Amino acid sequence: MTPAGGDGARTTPVRRPTIKDIARRAGVSESAVSFALNGRPGVSQGTRDRIRRMAEELGWEPNSAARALSGERSGCVGLVLARPARTLGVESFFLQLVSGVQEVLADRKVALLFQVVEDIETECAVYRRWWAEKRVDGVLVVDPRAHDPRPELLASLDLPAVVIGAPAPGEDTPHVSSVWADDTAAMASVLAHLHELGHRRIVHVAGMPGLAHTERRIRSLRTEAARLGFDGSRSVTTDYSDAEGAEATRRILDEPDPPTAIVFDNDVMAVAGSAVAAERGIPVPGRLSIVAWDDSALCRVIHPRLTALVRDTSGFGRLAAQELLDRLDGGPVRSIQAELPHLEPRESTGPPATL
Known part of the structure; x- marks a missing residue:
C-alpha cells in the first residue's frame, strides 16, 4: 500500500470546475449560471456579476466542444503546413511567422491549432474534418500554389480564411482574404x-x-x-x-x-x-x-x-492573424500588401573577380 506521504504519494487529479460547482458556490440554479455566463436574459445584473465572479475564482473556462454544439465560436483558428517536417527545424521563417500570429491571437485569447501534413490532399482532408467537428473558427493558409484547390474548398465550407502570400497569377481568390509581399x-x-x-x-x-x-x-x-x-x-x-x-x-x-x-x-x-x-x-x-x-x-x-x-516576418504574421480576426468579426474579404522587403548589403556581395 502506498504511504500517504513522500515521493510515492498519490495525488488526486485536479478536476475541472463545472456549472454545477459554480451554482453551488453562488447559491443559484444551474440554469441561472448558464444564462449569466452566456450573456442571456433571465437573471439580474447583481446575480450575473456574482456568478461570473465565482466562475473566475474557480478557474472555470467554457468547454470548446459544448460551445461548438451551441453554435458559438470554438475560440480556435487553424494552420496546416504541407511541407516535409524535416525542413521545419532549420528554417526560421515559419517560427517567426507563427510567433507574430500567436502574439495577436493571445491578445484575443484565441488558440492556434497547428498541424504538419505531407501534401495538399491531406491538408484539404484536415480542413474538412475541422469543419465537420467545428474545431476551428477560421484558418490561415500558407504556401499558395498554382491550381490551388484550397480557396474553393474553404469557400464551399464557409470557413473564413486568410492566405499568407499572393495567389498564382491569373488565379483569383474572391472568397478568401490574402496578405502578401511583392x-x-x-x-x-x-x-x-x-x-x-x-x-x-x-x-x-x-x-x-x-x-x-x-x-x-x-x-x-x-x-x-x-x-x-x-x-x-x-x-x-x-x-x-x-x-x-x-x-x-x-x-x-x-x-x-x-x-x-x-x-x-x-x-x-x-x-x-x-x-x-x-x-x-x-x-x-x-x-x-x-x-x-x-x-x-x-x-x-x-x-x-x-x-x-x-522584412518583419513576425509583423507579417501579426498582419495575417489580425486580418483573420477581422474576418471572424464580419469584416470584408481583402487583399493586403505587406511592406516590401529591402535588401541589406553586407560582406558576402562584391564585384566579380573579372573586374
Missing part, C-alpha cells in the same frame, strides 16, 4: 544590386516548385535577367533544406562556367552554400557573391555576413 519587386532589387556590382552570371537556388512565390521569383529572375542582359542566369528548385541547398551549390560550382553570384531562397540554404564555397576554397565575395532571401541571425553571425532581404 516577390517580383524584391527579386528585381536583388538583381539590380548584383548588376550594379558587375555580375552577369547569376543562379537562383529556389524553394519548392509549384509554390506561387517560387514561380513568381523564377519569373522575375528570368524577366530581369533578359532586361539587364545577364548571360545564362537561371533557377534551380529545392525543398528549402540545407542538404539540398548544399547539393545544388556543388552542382552549380562544378559547371564549366560557374556563376559569379548565387541567390538563395532562404537563409539556411545560403549558409549551406557559403559552407560549400569555403570547403572548396572559393572566397566569398572574391570569387562568389551570395544573397539570402530572408534575413536571420544565421546571416548576421556567419563570416562573411550575408547580404539578405530583410
Whole structure:
C-alpha cells in the first residue's frame, strides 16, 4: 500500500470546475449560471456579476466542444503546413511567422491549432474534418500554389480564411482574404544590386516548385535577367533544406562556367552554400557573391555576413492573424500588401573577380 506521504504519494487529479460547482458556490440554479455566463436574459445584473465572479475564482473556462454544439465560436483558428517536417527545424521563417500570429491571437485569447501534413490532399482532408467537428473558427493558409484547390474548398465550407502570400497569377481568390509581399519587386532589387556590382552570371537556388512565390521569383529572375542582359542566369528548385541547398551549390560550382553570384531562397540554404564555397576554397565575395532571401541571425553571425532581404516576418504574421480576426468579426474579404522587403548589403556581395 502506498504511504500517504513522500515521493510515492498519490495525488488526486485536479478536476475541472463545472456549472454545477459554480451554482453551488453562488447559491443559484444551474440554469441561472448558464444564462449569466452566456450573456442571456433571465437573471439580474447583481446575480450575473456574482456568478461570473465565482466562475473566475474557480478557474472555470467554457468547454470548446459544448460551445461548438451551441453554435458559438470554438475560440480556435487553424494552420496546416504541407511541407516535409524535416525542413521545419532549420528554417526560421515559419517560427517567426507563427510567433507574430500567436502574439495577436493571445491578445484575443484565441488558440492556434497547428498541424504538419505531407501534401495538399491531406491538408484539404484536415480542413474538412475541422469543419465537420467545428474545431476551428477560421484558418490561415500558407504556401499558395498554382491550381490551388484550397480557396474553393474553404469557400464551399464557409470557413473564413486568410492566405499568407499572393495567389498564382491569373488565379483569383474572391472568397478568401490574402496578405502578401511583392516577390517580383524584391527579386528585381536583388538583381539590380548584383548588376550594379558587375555580375552577369547569376543562379537562383529556389524553394519548392509549384509554390506561387517560387514561380513568381523564377519569373522575375528570368524577366530581369533578359532586361539587364545577364548571360545564362537561371533557377534551380529545392525543398528549402540545407542538404539540398548544399547539393545544388556543388552542382552549380562544378559547371564549366560557374556563376559569379548565387541567390538563395532562404537563409539556411545560403549558409549551406557559403559552407560549400569555403570547403572548396572559393572566397566569398572574391570569387562568389551570395544573397539570402530572408534575413536571420544565421546571416548576421556567419563570416562573411550575408547580404539578405530583410522584412518583419513576425509583423507579417501579426498582419495575417489580425486580418483573420477581422474576418471572424464580419469584416470584408481583402487583399493586403505587406511592406516590401529591402535588401541589406553586407560582406558576402562584391564585384566579380573579372573586374
